[in-house]
Amino acid sequence: MDECDYVIVGAGSAGCVLANRLSEDPKVSVLVLEAGGKDNSIFMKIPLAWRQIWRGPKFNWNYATEPERFLDGRRLSLPRGKVLGGSSSINGMLYVRGHPRDYDLWRQSGCEGWSYADVLPYFKRAEGSWRGEGDYHGGAGPLGVSPTDVSNLNFGLIRDTAIAAGIPMTDDFSGAQPEGFGIVDLTIKNGVRSSASAVYLRPALKRANLTVKIGALTERVLIEKGRATGVTYVANGKRVSVRARREVILCGGSYNSPQLLLLSGIGPADEVAEHGITPVHELPAVGKNLSEHVVFHIQFAIKQPITFLSRLRADRVALSVLQWALFRKGDFATQALTALAFVRSRPDVERPDIQLFFNSTRMDAKVWFPGITPPQQHMLEGYPSINYPESRGELRLRSADPRDPPRIRLNFLGTEGDRETARECIRLVRRIYNTPPLGLLIERETSPGAEVVSDADLDAFVRRTAEVGHHPVGTCAMGTGPAAVVDPQLRVRGLQGLRVVDASVMPTVPGGNTNGPTIMIAERAADLIAGKTLLAPASSAVR
Template sequence: MSEKFDYVIVGAGSAGCVLAARLSEDKNVSVCLIEAGGNDNSAFVQMPAGVAASVPYGINSWHYQTVPQANLNNRCGFVPRGKVLGGSSSINAMVYIRGNRWDFDNWAAQGNHGWDYYSLLPYFIKAETNHSINNEFHGSNGPLQVNELQTPSPVNQYFLKGCAEQGIALNSDINGVNQEGARLSQVTQHNGERCSAAKAYLTPNLSRPNLTVMTKVQVEKLIVTDNTVTALRVNHKNRRRIINASKEVIVSAGAINSPQLLMLSGIGDKDALKKLGIEPTLHLPGVGQNLQDHLTVVPLYRAKTSAGTFGISLPGAMQMTTQTYQWFKNRTGDLTSNFAESHAFFSIDNDAPAPEIQMEFVIGLVDDHSRKLHWGHGYSVHASLMRPKSRGSVTLKDNNPKSAPLIDPNYLDHPDDLTTLLAGLKQTLSVLESSAFNEIKGEMIYPLDKNNDEQLIEFIRSTADTEYHPVGTCKMGSKDDELSVVDSELKVHGLANLRVVDASIMPTIITGNTNASVIAIAEKAADLIKLERSQPADQ
């Protein structure tokens, strides 16, 4: 069975949903969006607090893990990635943070023309409707709804005051002039529901006759003829089909699955592919390399009261029953929480070009991605290293499309990463031990002494893990860069009719949560594709 479209997009995550919506605005082109997961109408997706089940238990997720990490006591880390319409934007904590302007200027300084901050800012603005901040940095007419938390916990005020005690001032707009500081989270929610990329971009446009969305379809391979990608082989319910693309195939499967698909298609390091029985199509050794992620360490504290926090207790169970009814009835109440209700950015080195540490304050005892449960109530903080110097990889286990890839973030390989994260953990503990928390602070789940470096380092090695932001595995850069995979128009070097558009193209990781930036990347990519289509064929 064979089908044909102008544009075929692989992956209905944050980038794929944007591309499908923007490209199908032109009624004269046909667009096909392919997603390995199912639809997004589950309460686990639409209810903001559903993230507590989606992430730890693999609901709507690929549920990967890393290879053993030598610098984390040989533990295997956790790598949940969205497998549903909306991708990871349907299972994430909905925090709206764009990154630091220096991040994008640094991309441009690496030779990626058109990717500096002021070139990307119009796409952040275009994507966004911000319901509480109205200034030149924010949008008011975009599909992505950005709001303040509907019912923030009063416990956040202890954190914000603790930050102030430690010299981290309040910042009304961390996506504006200056990123450093502390704030209640802005979230991609609206009317008590998650506003994923699917909800923002895809759902309103599903009735377009030129847009076809396929779910529960696994793309197995790109078909390349004369250095041109012409089609894909897909598997649906164990039946293979060929889907042809007359103009372009756009791979938007994310930082793990995009390089996996390229390598399965023979695009990657030729020697590594041959060893797996894959005939090389194009020698591109950067595919799957340059993996970067935010490593986070999480101190946890019990609270003296159950008020304002989530937890396992009789009062907590009664609260959950009441709040579940309230959310289903009118989309209000505590289950509109994203758990990571406030955050702060700060630097260790005063000369750093952008904040080096992000703290996310969580109103619950979230231990090991909520896979390790504790009786009672409390709070925790994710202290995350923003710009690691370590680099890892995504490689193939074998030539079977159903096999999970080998994911190696190579955490703490560079010694500076441990030094900076240790300093960030110390500062985080100073905030949590400040007098602002005296009214609520109980015992630590894992007692730590902020003056004992040896103990803190062991805590990092025995507990630190992902903050869910893998990037960089199809790096944007010039042909002279042996690790680059795509050029500044996101076209794959050496092949026609193929682009990669997602977090994998980031040359270096950004300072903060990655979802907003991926949406802006896709908005820009859609314009690049439209501009090329509008130009005469001989140009």
């Protein structure tokens, strides 16, 4: 295919949605270019096997930051899916939309049409929730959403502790009460990962007007007289140019979409020119405004062998795998995350600014063989995340070669406000985990250790251990001013025929996980691109 109506670059969460929705019209032709390969690994289907995929190089871009200035010069690993489905094929499957206020603030910053009332109908259109159709959830959408099976995760113990610690309860983080403690929803249906490629792309492949090319690395967007006319890509060692009669749509994510714009001469002219690329269109904000959740582990040794590590005894694992293979049920059909809590670091903050993961075992838990390899020490972890970081990073080109990874700096904990919130995260986790009944079972705090109490020591611990939450956004931010890359219709400012549709357009990171919001953005973008009447905003009574 050397000409089509729409060229979609990237078959990740957003690209798969657009491929499905745009190809619903048999009068248009759609080409999807994906640099990665097929999503045919069995580990992608088995929910509990997700850590086996994102660690390896086969389905991962294997990006890393530059040495982080505020983290003792450490380089942080940045797993991103390089496969059909993108990161939705390798992620932890949490379905958490964020706080309604997150989207109202987008609207207030100039992103007309992206308030909570505007986006809720698109969240619902995407979702096939176990809760069924309602004010906050969709029951018939492609994206399967199920609750975590907490039967083997000490849920009652953790819940009773959270209540004793004064945390309110909620039964739906995406409903009327997004704040508090509760069981998390997962993008799983009938015991199988509900990736964007599985639920959006695969059902559409039978359409004659949709073509998907894997192993196709897009090198640049072609610009003629202020309009994107197509792209150049390499597949099987051959360079190919394809023309787009209507639009080129970048869906590469928060790292690859800005990289491709810069490779195409779109961005800060001085940065582009220093790599020998001819500047085509000045857009200073391309690659800037990078925002990401910073997370870290607080670890506790527990007196009794009651953690999920007991479920990782080799014979039990074998039985669980068989149970999944036969019935799509059991330990391997869910996540090993006991619960989440969204809480405030202090009473005067507007929204819950901390997301706390209650892990049912240590993050490095391994299968063990009785009599051969002893089990690791039983531990529980509190895993806090700063929901609304002040620090901003950036992405720049490393070279003019599209195969070279970009230079990424997150600038984690670059403000005193972020450092203060990080300290409050640690103090919060300690207070909860030392509250009975759980507190009676804690043997000791192993990381950072109960002796680490001063601000200076807490800061040093965070510098040594902070990691990414895998939710990068903002590098092609939506808005109206000079800090924006795309307008509220997701069109690249100052050019025709070119849009960006992925997490990079989020002006700020939501206080939750980003896969669900990315899919929502693509659902709404599909209507914008096709010129359809947008779904009516939700009632103002639904908050």
